[in-house]
Amino acid sequence: MNRRKLLITGAAGKVGTAIRDHLRDRYRFRLLFHSSVPEVQPEDEIVLSDLADFECMVEAGAGVDAIIHLGIANGRRGYPRARYAQMIMETNIRGTYNIFESARINGVPRVIFASTNHVTGFYEKEGQISRPDAPVRPDSMYGVSKAYGEALGRYYHDAFGMSVYCIRIANFPNTETPNQEYSPGMNRWLSSRDMAELTACCLEAPHPRFGIFYAASLGSELKFDMDNARDIVGWQPQDRGAPSP
Amino acid sequence: MNRRKLLITGAAGKVGTAIRDHLRDRYRFRLLFHSSVPEVQPEDEIVLSDLADFECMVEAGAGVDAIIHLGIANGRRGYPRARYAQMIMETNIRGTYNIFESARINGVPRVIFASTNHVTGFYEKEGQISRPDAPVRPDSMYGVSKAYGEALGRYYHDAFGMSVYCIRIANFPNTETPNQEYSPGMNRWLSSRDMAELTACCLEAPHPRFGIFYAASLGSELKFDMDNARDIVGWQPQDRGAPSP
Numbered sequence: 001m002n003r004r005k006l007l008i009t010g011a012a013g014k015v016g017t018a019i020r021d022h023l024r025d026r027y028r029f030r031l032l033f034h035s036s037v038p039e040v041q042p043e044d045e046i047v048l049s050d051l052a053d054f055e056c057m058v059e060a061g062a063g064v065d066a067i068i069h070l071g072i073a074n075g076r077r078g079y080p081r082a083r084y085a086q087m088i089m090e091t092n093i094r095g096t097y098n099i100f101e102s103a104r105i106n107g108v109p110r111v112i113f114a115s116t117n118h119v120t121g122f123y124e125k126e127g128q129i130s131r132p133d134a135p136v137r138p139d140s141m142y143g144v145s146k147a148y149g150e151a152l153g154r155y156y157h158d159a160f161g162m163s164v165y166c167i168r169i170a171n172f173p174n175t176e177t178p179n180q181e182y183s184p185g186m187n188r189w190l191s192s193r194d195m196a197e198l199t200a201c202c203l204e205a206p207h208p209r210f211g212i213f214y215a216a217s218l219g220s221e222l223k224f225d226m227d228n229a230r231d232i233v234g235w236q237p238q239d240r241g242a243p244s245p
Numbered sequence: 246m247n248r249r250k251l252l253i254t255g256a257a258g259k260v261g262t263a264i265r266d267h268l269r270d271r272y273r274f275r276l277l278f279h280s281s282v283p284e285v286q287p288e289d290e291i292v293l294s295d296l297a298d299f300e301c302m303v304e305a306g307a308g309v310d311a312i313i314h315l316g317i318a319n320g321r322r323g324y325p326r327a328r329y330a331q332m333i334m335e336t337n338i339r340g341t342y343n344i345f346e347s348a349r350i351n352g353v354p355r356v357i358f359a360s361t362n363h364v365t366g367f368y369e370k371e372g373q374i375s376r377p378d379a380p381v382r383p384d385s386m387y388g389v390s391k392a393y394g395e396a397l398g399r400y401y402h403d404a405f406g407m408s409v410y411c412i413r414i415a416n417f418p419n420t421e422t423p424n425q426e427y428s429p430g431m432n433r434w435l436s437s438r439d440m441a442e443l444t445a446c447c448l449e450a451p452h453p454r455f456g457i458f459y460a461a462s463l464g465s466e467l468k469f470d471m472d473n474a475r476d477i478v479g480w481q482p483q484d485r486g487a488p489s490p
């Protein structure tokens with residue numbers, strides 16, 4: 001068995017589940033869960049820990065070939081603003097630092113970081129196409145925390161030669177059919193397959209490189225500029241969320 | 246007395262001292278110190294607190310017209326990497342969040358944030374001119390923490406209409422004469438007067454605006470693109486660090 005081993009954080013989430021389902025034949029998994037362990041396969045390694053625990057994250061990254069960092073603080077709904085900001089600080093900020101440090105300490109050459117279109121959400125609010133090389137304009141503390149993770153990833157790439165890909169995941173609703181009512185070019189829907197194949201492209205691309213990619217399926221052309229993912233890691237979406245403009 | 250009141254964090258530092266000296270006649274000060282109080286004037290208000298203390302930062306921002314946020318974690322020298330990262334997390338990241346939240350809660354319409362050329366340090370390492378609208382390329386955890394502060398500032402500007410200016414302070418050595426050995430356009434020296442006048446321009450500019458400015462004196466043209474400060478707040482350096490190219 002020569003399949004490479006991936007540490008996947010946030011492995012219980014929607015994206016983590018989709019990646020496990022789609023890429024199981026190609027990679028071996030070490031899965032990080034936060035509170036409880038969902039159904040896994042017998043060959044999967046599991047780690048149960050908080051991302052904010054530095055020592056455990058160093059241990060979790062030992063001996064893997066790449067890290068797919070999907071873990072985030074729980075969603076906003078219901079939390080007071082101050083409490084949510086604390087959760088963001090611990091999980092998205094401290095936790096992401098812990099993951100990159102774990103990669104550095106363990107000599108893991110590649111990190112794929114789940115970012116979000118909310119890093120540039122204010123362009124979208126103003127009807128502009130979001131572009132990967134534009135200055136950030138986060139629309140939330142969540143978006144700010146992901147801007148931090150991207151800056152951190154750029155630093156680890158430049159300073160330590162790590163291959164770092166930041167994927168600005170758009171609307172990943174875990175439904176296999178998009179809402180068809182969107183106007184041409186205006187959907188944000190991302191299929192499980194497109195997300196998993198982009199991840200695979202990032203895992204297979206020659207390194208070290210750095211990239212920030214928007215991830216959405218076809219029909220998002222007026223929302224996101226996605227050409228650079230094709231140029232840097234050879235990915236293009238295959239599924240369709242809306243007609244093209 | 247109609248002079249506006251400024252909260253200055255990191256008021257004991259080199260930049261804070263220069264701003265107090267140069268702008269004393271134009272503004273009233275509330276000065277935040279971390280551990281001990283240096284010589285101040287009888288009319289100055291003082292606050293002694295840690296930036297990481299949310300409740301105290303909300304109190305410190307009450308009733309001021311603007312915040313000049315200069316406070317940072319102590320310098321790198323001598324600290325183990327992990328300890329320094331913790332200090333950065335508490336002071337530069339949590340502390341900067343506390344300051345912006347304090348401004349929001351207290352209705353303070355303007356925040357000036359001391360950032361650094363290290364946010365884009367890898368362009369400089371590669372011999373490129375650093376530009377305010379280029380994607381960040383931090384050269385250190387310090388630079389990453391300042392990229393976070395800028396992203397946060399952008400969010401507070403876009404979401405809450407706050408006027409936010411991020412000043413990427415170059416080499417502020419607190420000497421009134423630059424090292425004259427630099428080649429044309431290649432110095433990073435920033436005079437006290439130029440720093441203080443840029444701060445004043447940010448305080449006087451019509452708001453709400455957002456800007457990221459490099460701050461260096463004349464003779465830094467091959468290091469930093471500073472034209473946008475002239476366009477946005479009407480500032481140009483007056484002192485000279487090196488010949489122009």
